Amino acid sequence: MxxxxxxxxxxxxxxxxxxxxxxxxxxxxxxxxxxxxxxxxxxxxxxxxxxxxxxxxxxxxxxxxxxxxxxxxxxxxxxxxxxxxxxxxxxxxxxxxxxxxxxxxxxxxxxxxxxxxxxxxxxxxxxxxxxxxxxxxxxxxxxxxxxxxxxxxxxxxxxxxxxxxxxxxxxxxxxxxxxxxxxxxxxxxxxxxxxxxxxxxxxxxxxxxxxxxxxxxxxxxxxxxxxxxxxxxxxxxxxxxxxxxxxxxxxxxSLYYDISKQAVAYALRIKEAFAKCNVQMLVDSPTNQQFPILHKSQMEKLAEKYSFTFWERIDENYSCVRFCISWAAKEEQIQALEKDILDICK
Amino acid sequence: MxxxxxxxxxxxxxxxxxxxxxxxxxxxxxxxxxxxxxxxxxxxxxxxxxxxxxxxxxxxxxxxxxxxxxxxxxxxxxxxxxxxxxxxxxxxxxxxxxxxxxxxxxxxxxxxxxxxxxxxxxxxxxxxxxxxxxxxxxxxxxxxxxxxxxxxxxxxxxxxxxxxxxxxxxxxxxxxxxxxxxxxxxxxxxxxxxxxxxxxxxxxxxxxxxxxxxxxxxxxxxxxxxxxxxxxxxxxxxxxxxxxxxxxxxxxxSLYYDISKQAVAYALRIKEAFAKCNVQMLVDSPTNQQFPILHKSQMEKLAEKYSFTFWERIDENYSCVRFCISWAAKEEQIQALEKDILDICK
Amino acid sequence: MxxxxxxxxxxxxxxxxxxxxxxxxxxxxxxxxxxxxxxxxxxxxxxxxxxxxxxxxxxxxxxxxxxxxxxxxxxxxxxxxxxxxxxxxxxxxxxxxxxxxxxxxxxxxxxxxxxxxxxxxxxxxxxxxxxxxxxxxxxxxxxxxxxxxxxxxxxxxxxxxxxxxxxxxxxxxxxxxxxxxxxxxxxxxxxxxxxxxxxxxxxxxxxxxxxxxxxxxxxxxxxxxxxxxxxxxxxxxxxxxxxxxxxxxxxxxSLYYDISKQAVAYALRIKEAFAKCNVQMLVDSPTNQQFPILHKSQMEKLAEKYSFTFWERIDENYSCVRFCISWAAKEEQIQALEKDILDICK
Amino acid sequence: MxxxxxxxxxxxxxxxxxxxxxxxxxxxxxxxxxxxxxxxxxxxxxxxxxxxxxxxxxxxxxxxxxxxxxxxxxxxxxxxxxxxxxxxxxxxxxxxxxxxxxxxxxxxxxxxxxxxxxxxxxxxxxxxxxxxxxxxxxxxxxxxxxxxxxxxxxxxxxxxxxxxxxxxxxxxxxxxxxxxxxxxxxxxxxxxxxxxxxxxxxxxxxxxxxxxxxxxxxxxxxxxxxxxxxxxxxxxxxxxxxxxxxxxxxxxxSLYYDISKQAVAYALRIKEAFAKCNVQMLVDSPTNQQFPILHKSQMEKLAEKYSFTFWERIDENYSCVRFCISWAAKEEQIQALEKDILDICK
Missing domain, CATH: 3.40.640.10 (Type I PLP-dependent aspartate aminotransferase-like (Major domain))
Known part of the structure; x- marks a missing residue:
């Protein structure tokens, strides 16, 4: 996980x-x-x-x-x-x-x-x-x-x-x-x-x-x-x-700035991955938290490998969830998530 | 110090x-x-x-x-x-x-x-x-x-x-x-x-x-x-x-107990050192804090090498101070203090 | 007043x-x-x-x-x-x-x-x-x-x-x-x-x-x-x-009940007077407070003889006000108000 | 009472x-x-x-x-x-x-x-x-x-x-x-x-x-x-x-002053009555509250006609009580109390 x-x-x-x-x-x-x-x-x-x-x-x-x-x-x-x-x-x-x-x-x-x-x-x-x-x-x-x-x-x-x-x-x-x-x-x-x-x-x-x-x-x-x-x-x-x-x-x-900048860059890559799949976002976030609105089948599949936060119910089929990319995120974790988003949400 | x-x-x-x-x-x-x-x-x-x-x-x-x-x-x-x-x-x-x-x-x-x-x-x-x-x-x-x-x-x-x-x-x-x-x-x-x-x-x-x-x-x-x-x-x-x-x-x-026991043992050695010098204690403490009543000249000399806490004024010449011996105290620190007490307070 | x-x-x-x-x-x-x-x-x-x-x-x-x-x-x-x-x-x-x-x-x-x-x-x-x-x-x-x-x-x-x-x-x-x-x-x-x-x-x-x-x-x-x-x-x-x-x-x-009942009866007469003039009420109140929505000209005229409370602005021309009829209200006060509502709001 | x-x-x-x-x-x-x-x-x-x-x-x-x-x-x-x-x-x-x-x-x-x-x-x-x-x-x-x-x-x-x-x-x-x-x-x-x-x-x-x-x-x-x-x-x-x-x-x-002055004057008469009986007071009060120290037998007798407040126990036999003389005290009440003090405490 x-x-x-x-x-x-x-x-x-x-x-x-x-x-x-x-x-x-x-x-x-x-x-x-x-x-x-x-x-x-x-x-x-x-x-x-x-x-x-x-x-x-x-x-x-x-x-x-x-x-x-x-x-x-x-x-x-x-x-x-x-x-x-x-x-x-x-x-x-x-x-x-x-x-x-x-x-x-x-x-x-x-x-x-x-x-x-x-x-x-x-x-x-x-x-x-x-x-x-x-x-x-x-x-x-x-x-x-x-x-x-x-x-x-x-x-x-x-x-x-x-x-x-x-x-x-x-x-x-x-x-x-x-x-x-x-x-x-x-x-x-x-x-x-x-x-x-x-x-x-x-x-x-x-x-x-x-x-x-x-x-x-x-x-x-x-x-x-x-x-x-x-x-x-x-x-x-x-x-x-x-x-x-x-x-x-x-x-x-500049440690505080460096690790923050890296985390935001990672988060924007995740945002981009969702955008490529035409996944709607709750809000256009330019920072380390991203809020995609996912179909329940997408949520289930992503949840097999990743933990993220349930944010709010949109309708019967869709919910908003939060991906929070921290200073500690690693390149390989981001790459894996990018790939899985593209696989699952396209 | x-x-x-x-x-x-x-x-x-x-x-x-x-x-x-x-x-x-x-x-x-x-x-x-x-x-x-x-x-x-x-x-x-x-x-x-x-x-x-x-x-x-x-x-x-x-x-x-x-x-x-x-x-x-x-x-x-x-x-x-x-x-x-x-x-x-x-x-x-x-x-x-x-x-x-x-x-x-x-x-x-x-x-x-x-x-x-x-x-x-x-x-x-x-x-x-x-x-x-x-x-x-x-x-x-x-x-x-x-x-x-x-x-x-x-x-x-x-x-x-x-x-x-x-x-x-x-x-x-x-x-x-x-x-x-x-x-x-x-x-x-x-x-x-x-x-x-x-x-x-x-x-x-x-x-x-x-x-x-x-x-x-x-x-x-x-x-x-x-x-x-x-x-x-x-x-x-x-x-x-x-x-x-x-x-x-x-x-x-048993780490919690071991380090506590050691600290108290050290403190009782300090207490014993003061006792040897007939220094009066504020209270008979069996634990890691000791409260000798020192003459101001004794306080001054001990303060050259050790930090301790002023506790309360007794009279014009004497005050009570606190020596607090923690889990982190080292044998050589205690030995030094024992020796200095005997030198200074006798 | x-x-x-x-x-x-x-x-x-x-x-x-x-x-x-x-x-x-x-x-x-x-x-x-x-x-x-x-x-x-x-x-x-x-x-x-x-x-x-x-x-x-x-x-x-x-x-x-x-x-x-x-x-x-x-x-x-x-x-x-x-x-x-x-x-x-x-x-x-x-x-x-x-x-x-x-x-x-x-x-x-x-x-x-x-x-x-x-x-x-x-x-x-x-x-x-x-x-x-x-x-x-x-x-x-x-x-x-x-x-x-x-x-x-x-x-x-x-x-x-x-x-x-x-x-x-x-x-x-x-x-x-x-x-x-x-x-x-x-x-x-x-x-x-x-x-x-x-x-x-x-x-x-x-x-x-x-x-x-x-x-x-x-x-x-x-x-x-x-x-x-x-x-x-x-x-x-x-x-x-x-x-x-x-x-x-x-x-x-039964004093508590008697004076309350009288006040509500008076309030319902006021409510009835507004109803006769087709004045809309904020809410259908069955008790001693009535909340008519008045045109500013109506408010001004009523305010010459009566004090009442501004409740909330409805639009440019209309506001809701409160008439609060207490245990102390007198028959002649209610009669006067009834008459003036009918004169002013019709 | x-x-x-x-x-x-x-x-x-x-x-x-x-x-x-x-x-x-x-x-x-x-x-x-x-x-x-x-x-x-x-x-x-x-x-x-x-x-x-x-x-x-x-x-x-x-x-x-x-x-x-x-x-x-x-x-x-x-x-x-x-x-x-x-x-x-x-x-x-x-x-x-x-x-x-x-x-x-x-x-x-x-x-x-x-x-x-x-x-x-x-x-x-x-x-x-x-x-x-x-x-x-x-x-x-x-x-x-x-x-x-x-x-x-x-x-x-x-x-x-x-x-x-x-x-x-x-x-x-x-x-x-x-x-x-x-x-x-x-x-x-x-x-x-x-x-x-x-x-x-x-x-x-x-x-x-x-x-x-x-x-x-x-x-x-x-x-x-x-x-x-x-x-x-x-x-x-x-x-x-x-x-x-x-x-x-x-x-x-001058109502506030007049009624206060009267009450204090009454209280000082009570104080004087206790003084005549050599009853000790908790404190030398110049105002409307008086705190005599009474023997329990004195307390009992006074309590038959007057209510006063128990203040504190002095010893086995004596207690301090409070007499509080208010703006509402009447001349006849004060006279009665003066007399009873002199009778009981002398």
Whole structure:
């Protein structure tokens, strides 16, 4: 069985394992105050083009989202996001458990439009009884989205301008940020994102690390006391250097970008294979996740050799499934899948 | 600098690193549903002497505590514990952030007595206006305690009987549980603890693992839906096998016990060295943490070669400090420290 | 200006004011332990046809909803309700502030169908990764709904059976319950509701009381410790007798029903007046709230003498507004409104 | 039985009942936006000597405390207070339910000293691992305290200066504020309190109102969006005018002060009667609550005619009890009690 069901089926990039093993018996102070974390911060600040940002390391995405959102919002505020947002669907109510309503906006392509945000905001501020309603306090998006689509630099800029004008926090969940940065059609760099947002995170778990997400905080207000929030959420790792060593390795040279770019290139080959067979896709994804709509007979045959994720039922005969091509995918796995797609779906 | 400031200064036991590296590029399903976690559960159940328990893996102690307590209590309930409990002092209010009051009881030796628990409980149930007061819903203790002391089997049995009689959950934080099990004077086995408690955790982060705590749940009610709570607290690790591999390695043979026993043996040699110098100890600790009360001149000299933790000021000239001897301590480090204690403190 | 904008524009029914004045300088114990609360409980138990229920008094609806829901759910659970539910739209996130997600279902008429509940429940329990998703723990509906519609006894019975089969709590928000009980087309009595639900409340604030809601709890599990939850939510009134005196007055004889029936009769006359003018209604409401869709010129003219609530924009020229006819409405006010509708809308 | 067990045994001052009855059938807009609330705000602003404050009305003290504290603090912050504070002892964990730790300081007389606050604050900011510990964000005191003692203007000024210097919110719970203002030895006026605090509330429930507390907010930051927090906590009363009418009546002339002064004068006569009998008091209270330490035979005899509150056990034979003399006490009740004290305790 070759697994394309997710981008966390393997461990870490071998260079990361090597770094962890080499440093294993060193003694360092705890809680991300060690030199490895220091180096990782330095490299990430450079990649983000700013010395004025904070960089903190957390173990996973749900924890990062809950910590950031809880640190940013006051109790009467909620977070605007597309209905497909991970915080709305797959975090077991972690945001509500921190006291905040998730304010969902309709979305077909996993993205939210600035016009929707403006409409929601205007509806709130123009409501005579607005104190009876949760106040939007943040805009949450993912780059890439849950279904692999990308915001353009123009779209991100518009959302950022809207947020600044309206006093909302702009937060990007970058669980798969590498696969956005590695996509040929992407035009929003890490430096752009740093300029446009108040806070975002660079995903490691799904992009080469054993685990870990680097929370980047351009906004000074959010920087303040952020580590208290991390600790309260169980997110201040005792052996913080484990995170530092990993992000140091990913950002020392171009490893984070290289492995992401390779995974996207592989995914686009799979996309191309489905296109050759005239298989319809749920959405035109330029990143590492592809969502073909398959006949049940095609699904069955592909499932003999590959694991992939059931996404949603389309009709009696057809369903959408997800192929998720990670940093760990190998040329021979991709070749095999390409060939089988052409054999089975043509 | 030789670090005795904590038991998380190094990485993991070499056997664990080896297992992580060997399995690194295997593909497994996520969220602790893989075979390594299966094996780890099997070994821990055997060690605990019960097939009816649940075993779940989390990354760290604060997260484990918040998840367990939140899963167990109803909103109007609080948790009884000694005033020195980690949840009261060093988790940035993680328990209160879940809505629960920490109900502290006085303690000199880090332990709480069953008489104190009974008195607190009786005061509550006999209060005519008890609905104005937080209802005790759980007893929380650590084994060993924050200052290295141990509950005897008799004491644990009394607390357990009180809890069952009164309808309270009995939870043991075992962040350093290995160092209790490895202490010569300990008479409460893992099987005893499994029989006596509703839930406890076996600490890995401080006892040989890279990170990770194994939450053991004998109580059927708490087993139900526990993984929802883990996910909500950001504690359901995507690459759950990382935890499985570590606990499989620790419990496959006797590794967890062996490294703990060694660390305690080292710690008792340090204790003996201080005793030879007539240095007073804060408390008579039979485990891996030792708390000598040192003159400031002694502290200064020892600090030239060793890092240790300032614990509390005793008077103008004397302070209590902590030496924490971990699974990673080496014979030559202990010999050096023994010698320097005798030189400096005599 | 004659106010039909809500059912809380006036104070209380004169009999209630009289009872409050007559008892004013009596000394009673606090927190609803007095004899007036005792009497009120006795009358409500009789009206509900059960001695095994608990009856507790709270000041307002948002407080009652937050207290009940918080007392019933565990942290990983949410509450299923129609998207128009008050807890979803107009309580400033009070339910999320208690940690619980509001799980909304589409609704045109303010009601939710048992098929929708079953579908949502089945989707959850059949999800292989359901622990990543909030677990439905309760069904919340209002009787009558926010837009005045009613559940039939058959519909309530179906929802109740579904809830019992599936282990969900069934809770009815009865902020305007009197206006359901007083509607000619209603076939679900207070005794029926008591049998079918786990908990509900009988609204006083909008039905003749100065303030106050009577929470009725048929479910023994929810009865336990409920007053702790009330106190924690600031809902255990010091001078609890104020609530007891009011509900005693409402339920001693048939006052609660009489004033509700009168208000609904008035509302149906208004509905009839609009019907005579062929004014379309948003929904066919059999209770005290009526939602005509008016041309802006009609709105303007009616607004010269009457206050009513803007409900929603239909198109460029038409909007839906709400006329809310309360227990306090007077025959001459209704006559005037009838006449003006016929003059203005014909 | 003459009740001196609390200051909420009766209803409201007759002038308030009269005002409620006279306005009963008037129609007003909801949620404290009516003219009565407007007038009440005007009078209270005048009494506080400032036009720049916000005044909002809530039903009860626990609700007011939870709303204010939740509105002021960020998630990692807690509230410093004497261990006897109402929020610590008798609100069923309402503050923790909002996510905040109550940080208690030792106190014999119900008061906290500025030196204690400074020590707690310094300990926190000087802790190298302070992010592992709850950050003090507010100082909470009561005036008068739970045991009737008073802060002097000098003490309040010192606490205020400490808070402003350290960036902490200063909040006074004034559930019985009238009985402080009405005490001969008091030197801190409403205007002083307005100048010195960030937020406080003027208690109505225990001082002549049927119910209600007026939250006064000098701090602009806390004023912002405060009504959202009220609504979320179920504290935005639908018929808000009920609160407006009561506080208008209390502050239109000097009613609030007059009835408080009378109650304190009565209490001091009771204090004097105990003094004549050489009965020891728990504390030297200059306000409406008196805490004699009585022999059990004295308690039994007094209990035949009077209800009072058991406070705490002193030894086998003696206990402290509370006599609470409210605005509603009558000359003849006081005379009777004076006489019986002299008869029984001499």
């Amino acid at each position: 070759i697994r394309f069901e997710c981008d966390y089926a393997e461990g870490a990039h071998p260079l990361i394992m090597q770094a962890l093993v080499e440093t294993n018996m060193e003694q360092t102070p705890g809680y991300s105050t060690d030199e490895y974390c220091g180096k990782a911060r330095e490299y990430i600040k450079k990649a983000c083009g700013s010395e004025d940002i904070s960089v903190e390391f957390m173990v996973g995405g749900t924890q990062a989202n809950a910590t950031v959102i809880s640190a940013c919002l006051r109790p009467h505020q909620g977070v605007l996001c597309p209905i497909s947002a991970h915080i709305n669907t797959h975090e077991t109510g972690a945001i509500e458990a921190c006291g905040h309503k998730v304010l969902t906006l309709a979305s077909d392509d996993g993205k939210v439009k600035v016009e929707q945000l403006e409409a929601a905001w205007n509806e709130h501020v123009n409501d005579a009884n607005r104190e009876h309603v949760v106040q939007p306090g943040m805009v949450f998006i993912s780059q890439p989205t849950e279904i692999g689509t990308l915001y353009s630099l123009k779209e991100l800029t518009e959302i950022s301008e809207f947020c600044r004008k309206s006093g909302l926090i702009f937060y990007i969940d970058g669980a798969r940020l590498g696969y956005a940065l590695g996509a040929p059609e992407n035009d929003a760099s890490l430096k752009d994102i740093t300029k446009l947002t108040d806070v975002f995170y660079i995903g490691g778990t799904k992009v080469g690390a054993l685990f870990g997400e680097a929370v980047v905080i351009p906004n000074k207000e959010i920087q303040k006391d952020f580590r208290y929030h991390m600790k309260q959420h169980g997110g201040l790792m005792a052996k913080g250097r484990l995170l530092g060593i990993q992000f140091k390795t990913l950002f020392e040279d | 030789i670090r005795f400031e904590c038991d998380y200064a190094e990485g993991a036991h070499p056997l664990i690193m080896q297992a992580l590296v060997e399995t690194n590029m295997e593909q497994t399903p996520g969220y602790s549903t893989d075979e390594y976690c299966g094996k780890a559960r099997e070994y821990i159940k055997k060690a605990c002497g019960s097939e009816d328990i649940s075993v779940e893996f989390m990354v760290g102690g604060t997260q484990a505590n918040a998840t367990v307590i939140s899963a167990c209590l109803r909103p109007h309930q609080g948790v009884l514990c000694p005033i020195s409990a980690h949840i009261n002092t060093h988790e940035t209010g993680a328990i209160e952030a879940c809505g629960h009051k920490v109900l502290t009881l006085a303690s000199d030796d880090g332990k709480v007595k069953v008489e104190q628990l009974e008195a607190a409980w009786n005061e509550h149930v006999n209060d005519a206006n008890r609905e104005h007061v937080v209802q005790p819903g759980m007893v929380f203790i650590s084994q060993p305690t924050e200052i290295g002391t141990l509950y005897s089997l008799k004491e644990l049995t009394e607390i357990s009987e009180f809890c069952r009689k009164s309808g309270l959950i009995f939870y043991i934080d075992g962040a350093r549980l290995g160092y209790a099990l490895g202490a010569p004077e300990n008479d409460a086995s893992l099987k005893d603890i499994t029989k006596l408690t509703d839930v406890f955790y076996i600490g890995g982060t401080k006892v040989g693992a890279l990170f990770g705590e194994a939450v053991v749940i004998p109580n059927k009610e708490i087993q139900k839906d526990f993984r929802y709570h883990m996910k909500q607290h950001g504690g359901l690790m995507a690459k759950g096998r990382l935890l499985g591999i570590q606990f499989k390695t620790l419990f496959e043979d | 004659i106010r039909f904008e809500c059912d809380y524009a006036e104070g209380a029914h004169p009999l209630i004011m009289q009872a409050l004045v007559e008892t004013n300088m009596e000394q009673t114990p606090g927190y609803s332990t007095d004899e007036y609360c005792g009497k009120a409980r006795e009358y409500i138990k009789k009206a509900c046809g059960s001695e095994d229920i608990s009856v507790e008094f709270m000041v307002g609806g948002t407080q009652a909803n937050a207290t009940v829901i918080s007392a019933c759910l565990r942290p990983h659970q949410g509450v299923l309700c129609p998207i128009s539910a008050h807890i979803n739209t107009h309580e400033t996130g009070a339910i999320e502030a208690c940690g619980h997600k509001v799980l909304t279902l589409a609704s045109d008429d303010g009601k939710v169908k048992v098929e929708q509940l079953e579908a949502a429940w089945n989707e959850h329990v059949n999800d292989a990764n359901r622990e990543h998703v909030v677990q439905p723990g309760m069904v919340f509906i209002s009787q009558p709904t926010e837009i005045g519609t009613l559940y039939s006894l058959k519909e309530l019975t179906e929802i109740s059976e579904f809830c019992r089969k599936s282990g969900l709590i069934f809770y009815i928000d009865g902020a305007r319950l009197g206006y359901a009980l007083g509607a000619p087309e209603n076939d679900a009595s207070l005794k029926d509701i008591t049998k079918l639900t786990d908990v509900f409340y009988i609204g006083g604030t909008k039905v003749g009381a100065l303030f106050g809601e009577a929470v009725v709890i048929p479910n023994k599990e929810i009865q336990k410790d409920f007053r702790y939850h009330m106190k924690q939510h600031g809902g255990l009134m010091a001078k609890g007798r104020l609530l007891g005196i009011q509900f005693k007055t409402l339920f001693e004889d | 003459i009740r001196f067990e609390c200051d909420y045994a009766e209803g409201a001052h007759p002038l308030i009942m009269q005002a409620l009855v006279e306005t009963n059938m008037e129609q007003t807009p909801g949620y404290s936006t009516d003219e009565y609330c407007g007038k009440a705000r005007e009078y209270i602003k005048k009494a506080c000597g400032s036009e720049d404050i916000s005044v909002e009305f809530m039903v009860g003290g626990t609700q007011a405390n939870a709303t204010v504290i939740s509105a002021c603090l960020r998630p990692h912050q807690g509230v410093l207070c004497p261990i006897s504070a109402h929020i610590n002892t008798h609100e069923t964990g309402a503050i923790e339910a909002c996510g905040h730790k109550v940080l208690t300081l030792a106190s014999d007389d119900g008061k906290v000293k500025v030196e204690q606050l400074e020590a707690a604050w310094n300990e926190h900011v000087n802790d190298a691992n302070r992010e592992h510990v709850v950050q003090p964000g507010m100082v909470f005191i009561s005036q008068p305290t739970e045991i009737g003692t008073l802060y002097s203007l000098k003490e309040l000024t010192e606490i205020s200066e400490f808070c402003r210097k350290s960036g902490l919110i200063f909040y006074i719970d004034g559930a019985r504020l009238g009985y402080a203002l009405g005490a001969p030895e008091n030197d801190a006026s409403l205007k002083d309190i307005t100048k010195l605090t960030d937020v406080f509330y003027i208690g109505g429930t225990k001082v002549g109102a049927l119910f209600g507390e007026a939250v006064v907010i000098p701090n602009k930051e806390i004023q912002k969006d405060f009504r959202y927090h009220m609504k979320q906590h179920g504290g935005l009363m639908a018929k808000g005018r009920l609160l407006g009418i009561q506080f208008k009546t209390l502050f239109e002339d």
